[in-house]
Amino acid sequence: MMVEGKLWRTIWREANPPAAGIIDQTRLPHAMVTRSLRTLEEAAESIRAMRVRGAPLIGATAAYGLWLAMRDDTSDAALERAIAVLLATRPTAVNLRWALARGREDLKPRKPEERVAAALALADRIAEEDVTLNRAIGEAGLPLMRSIAARKGPGEPVRVLTHCNAGWLATVDWGTATAPLYRAAEEGIPLHVWVDETRPRNQGSSLTAWELRQQGIAHTVIVDNAGGHLMQRGEVDLVLVGTDRTTSTGDVCNKIGTYLKALAAHDNGIPFHVALPSPTIDWEASDGLREIPIEERDPEEVTHLAGRLEDGSIARVSLTPPGTSAANPAFDITPARLVTGLITERGVCAASAEGLQGLFPERSS
Amino acid sequence: MMVEGKLWRTIWREANPPAAGIIDQTRLPHAMVTRSLRTLEEAAESIRAMRVRGAPLIGATAAYGLWLAMRDDTSDAALERAIAVLLATRPTAVNLRWALARGREDLKPRKPEERVAAALALADRIAEEDVTLNRAIGEAGLPLMRSIAARKGPGEPVRVLTHCNAGWLATVDWGTATAPLYRAAEEGIPLHVWVDETRPRNQGSSLTAWELRQQGIAHTVIVDNAGGHLMQRGEVDLVLVGTDRTTSTGDVCNKIGTYLKALAAHDNGIPFHVALPSPTIDWEASDGLREIPIEERDPEEVTHLAGRLEDGSIARVSLTPPGTSAANPAFDITPARLVTGLITERGVCAASAEGLQGLFPERSS
Numbered sequence: 001m002m003v004e005g006k007l008w009r010t011i012w013r014e015a016n017p018p019a020a021g022i023i024d025q026t027r028l029p030h031a032m033v034t035r036s037l038r039t040l041e042e043a044a045e046s047i048r049a050m051r052v053r054g055a056p057l058i059g060a061t062a063a064y065g066l067w068l069a070m071r072d073d074t075s076d077a078a079l080e081r082a083i084a085v086l087l088a089t090r091p092t093a094v095n096l097r098w099a100l101a102r103g104r105e106d107l108k109p110r111k112p113e114e115r116v117a118a119a120l121a122l123a124d125r126i127a128e129e130d131v132t133l134n135r136a137i138g139e140a141g142l143p144l145m146r147s148i149a150a151r152k153g154p155g156e157p158v159r160v161l162t163h164c165n166a167g168w169l170a171t172v173d174w175g176t177a178t179a180p181l182y183r184a185a186e187e188g189i190p191l192h193v194w195v196d197e198t199r200p201r202n203q204g205s206s207l208t209a210w211e212l213r214q215q216g217i218a219h220t221v222i223v224d225n226a227g228g229h230l231m232q233r234g235e236v237d238l239v240l241v242g243t244d245r246t247t248s249t250g251d252v253c254n255k256i257g258t259y260l261k262a263l264a265a266h267d268n269g270i271p272f273h274v275a276l277p278s279p280t281i282d283w284e285a286s287d288g289l290r291e292i293p294i295e296e297r298d299p300e301e302v303t304h305l306a307g308r309l310e311d312g313s314i315a316r317v318s319l320t321p322p323g324t325s326a327a328n329p330a331f332d333i334t335p336a337r338l339v340t341g342l343i344t345e346r347g348v349c350a351a352s353a354e355g356l357q358g359l360f361p362e363r364s365s
Numbered sequence: 366m367m368v369e370g371k372l373w374r375t376i377w378r379e380a381n382p383p384a385a386g387i388i389d390q391t392r393l394p395h396a397m398v399t400r401s402l403r404t405l406e407e408a409a410e411s412i413r414a415m416r417v418r419g420a421p422l423i424g425a426t427a428a429y430g431l432w433l434a435m436r437d438d439t440s441d442a443a444l445e446r447a448i449a450v451l452l453a454t455r456p457t458a459v460n461l462r463w464a465l466a467r468g469r470e471d472l473k474p475r476k477p478e479e480r481v482a483a484a485l486a487l488a489d490r491i492a493e494e495d496v497t498l499n500r501a502i503g504e505a506g507l508p509l510m511r512s513i514a515a516r517k518g519p520g521e522p523v524r525v526l527t528h529c530n531a532g533w534l535a536t537v538d539w540g541t542a543t544a545p546l547y548r549a550a551e552e553g554i555p556l557h558v559w560v561d562e563t564r565p566r567n568q569g570s571s572l573t574a575w576e577l578r579q580q581g582i583a584h585t586v587i588v589d590n591a592g593g594h595l596m597q598r599g600e601v602d603l604v605l606v607g608t609d610r611t612t613s614t615g616d617v618c619n620k621i622g623t624y625l626k627a628l629a630a631h632d633n634g635i636p637f638h639v640a641l642p643s644p645t646i647d648w649e650a651s652d653g654l655r656e657i658p659i660e661e662r663d664p665e666e667v668t669h670l671a672g673r674l675e676d677g678s679i680a681r682v683s684l685t686p687p688g689t690s691a692a693n694p695a696f697d698i699t700p701a702r703l704v705t706g707l708i709t710e711r712g713v714c715a716a717s718a719e720g721l722q723g724l725f726p727e728r729s730s
């Protein structure tokens with residue numbers, strides 16, 4: 001997508017010296033800074049510190065991390081160690097597990113001397129597939145956008161509420177929840193996006209607001225508390241979010257607070273859709289609340305916050321009385337009963353085992 | 366309540382020079398600073414800038430504001446002007462309207478030369494009545510706290526989630542939602558309070574966390590997004606909030622985001638109670654969503670935020686890309702159907718016209 005009028009992806013291969021290039025998303029929206037990841041450790045650190053985040057981009061970064069690891073040591077032991085190091089960076093994103101499982105499956109049977117080239121080819125393939133998947137999600141979601149637009153007066157925007165960042169910054173390109181929006185914008189459908197700021201890390205007010213601005217899509221930032229009120233007042237046509245992991249039965253694990261928006265959408269008869277690339281489906285899990293572990297992150301993400309001072313420099317401020325304890329669960333589960341539809345690369349389906357099996361019959365058991 | 370081991374109220378009369386003393390709540394939790402309000406304008410500014418906030422404390426401050434206005438000019442015109450200036454400071458708090466109506470009723474029939482003393486006596490009375498009301502709310506809520514405690518193992522705390530600050534800082538003393546907690550603590554019931562930070566102004570992480578700490582009550586700050594997840598996981602026994610205005614039918618207007626917590630409590634079978642001093646009841650209104658205007662505050666409260674730098678100084682940082690637009694509705698409506706009970710100074714009742722009329726029969730028409 002566009003940054004200052006130029007096309008970018010969130011991760012790319014660099015030749016000299018060999019590296020994976022990324023946008024350091026912890027610096028957005030205040031600065032557009034890139035980094036070159038040259039080692040397994042740098043790739044793992046970037047995932048852990050959320051320089052790259054979003055389930056699909058984490059998967060792609062992990063794949064490049066395997067390549068960087070193989071460049072250093074092509075042994076079986078090094079491969080297993082790299083998988084273990086990368087797997088430990090973030091517990092929730094199922095794409096991470098999925099990308100690493102593909103890496104093991106592809107690389108393990110090969111001779112060590114083939115592994116560097118094979119790991120690079122696999123990482124490139126995973127990145128390209130992500131772009132293709134997300135574009136297909138955009139196509140699959142377009143009829144929904146068109147049908148809402150058709151009920152509107154001329155020039156009246158389709159008003160979408162989104163939570164966190166499931167935009168192109170969370171993927172290699174296009175985004176998941178944003179893909180139908182970007183496709184709708186290409187079609188000339190007027191849009192207005194309510195952007196939940198998404199405490200504690202503010203991925204909405206920093207990343208989603210930034211990327212929508214770069215693509216020229218009208219938007220307004222709100223605190224996470226405000227969405228229910230806007231829905232009560234009839235100011236939201238559609239809630240559209242991403243997911244870090246969705247069970248085979250349609251329970252959606254996504255950024256903390258998603259469940260509250262789903263409840264409000266349900267209470268106000270507003271469609272609540274989840275953009276879902278299939279690598280994000282956990283086919284092993286059938287009960288989100290029981291089976292998906294929720295990452296507990298550093299309480300300082302709640303008690304402290306970074307922003308831009310008047311002079312443009314970045315400062316970290318504390319929000320609570322000294323010594324205050326905080327809890328920081330990073331995700332919650334939206335039960336399938338609250339989800340109107342899942343937008344996958346193969347089309348839209350109900351959030352249920354039947355719905356998902358209809359689109360992915362190869363997975364029915 | 367206690368600050369650094371000494372007893373305080375949030376507003377008090379000062380003799381020399383004559384003034385109303387307040388704690389400047391915009392400086393908390395980083396500094397405990399008091400101010401002397403010597404004129405009507407200073408009282409109005411303190412309400413507008415939220416140096417004092419919380420419906421009951423706004424009412425008491427407005428009453429002292431009338432006294433300060435009368436000290437300057439005791440004419441009918443000055444009285445009406447003071448009422449208009451104070452009424453315009455905040456649109457939602459029904460206590461403001463209520464305190465000013467009492468002021469007009471008390472002062473208008475009097476001779477101008479009696480008005481200064483009468484206004485002061487009325488302000489003192491309103492402040493004292495608030496303390497009495499809140500203590501009574503504490504008593505009324507105590508059986509609820511006891512009944513939850515009775516289902517717990519020895520030493521297991523009653524886990525209460527609260528939103529915004531309906532603590533003693535929102536009132537003259539005791540608080541509304543905190544009154545049952547402070548009474549329970551006096552009785553030796555172990556407590557743990559989940560404190561919603563309450564964006565955008567963070568009254569939870571700054572004020573509620575600060576006052577609970579000063580009273581020695583265990584608590585943990587969470588982002589507003591986290592409450593639904595904690596309820597899903599069975600980590601909340603009771604949601605207890607205040608209100609800025611409640612209709613005669615039990616629709617509750619409270620800080621933005623309250624509605625989302627009520628939905629989550631309802632979805633998880635957790636009791637959701639509202640502490641409601643009767644001056645907060647709008648007997649004229651019967652449909653919260655249609656009849657209660659929602660204050661839209663400055664968008665900079667969303668895009669900017671103040672906190673404490675490492676060196677202890679206070680800085681204001683910006684959170685969004687430059688030029689980002691934001692919306693800032695300050696309250697939402699929790700429909701009566703989501704409210705388990707109203708805790709008033711006369712006891713607990715259902716959130717319905719019948720429930721409220723049962724406790725306040727003088728209001729039934």
